[in-house]
Amino acid sequence: MITLISIIHIIMAVILIILVLLQDSKGGAMGMLSGGSSGSSVFGSTGAGNFLVSATRWVAIFFAATSISLAYITTHKTDSVLDQLPAGAVSESLENSLTPVEKAENQENTKANADDPASTTEQQK
Numbered sequence: 230m231i232t233l234i235s236i237i238h239i240i241m242a243v244i245l246i247i248l249v250l251l252q253d254s255k256g257g258a259m260g261m262l263s264g265g266s267s268g269s270s271v272f273g274s275t276g277a278g279n280f281l282v283s284a285t286r287w288v289a290i291f292f293a294a295t296s297i298s299l300a301y302i303t304t305h306k307t308d309s310v311l312d313q314l315p316a317g318a319v320s321e322s323l324e325n326s327l328t329p330v331e332k333a334e335n336q337e338n339t340k341a342n343a344d345d346p347a348s349t350t351e352q353q354k
């Protein structure tokens with residue numbers, strides 16, 4: 230459900246950007262691409278303004294609705310990614326990765342003593 234709403238949200242954002250850029254502004258913007266306010270434009274002399282304003286309004290409403298719905302769904306989500314893991318996998322990996330420092334040092338000393346017989350006799354003295 231989140232994926233579908235996210236895709237619709239992205240599409241609405243792109244459409245909203247295009248509609249805003251196509252509108253005729255004081256500076257001209259991309260509205261000049263279709264001839265500005267001349268009668269030979271695609272929508273006629275006043276048709277483009279009314280259509281683009283109305284379309285922008287509706288797309289902005291849908292964009293806001295998808296934003297609110299995505300925010301609501303993600304904040305009220307109760308499951309977690311860790312819920313998909315088997316029950317023992319998390320605890321086993323934590324036990325294997327967390328060893329006390331003293332235990333690790335003792336294991337290193339034991340390995341070093343086993344490898345070097347001279348150090349064993351020095352430590353016994």
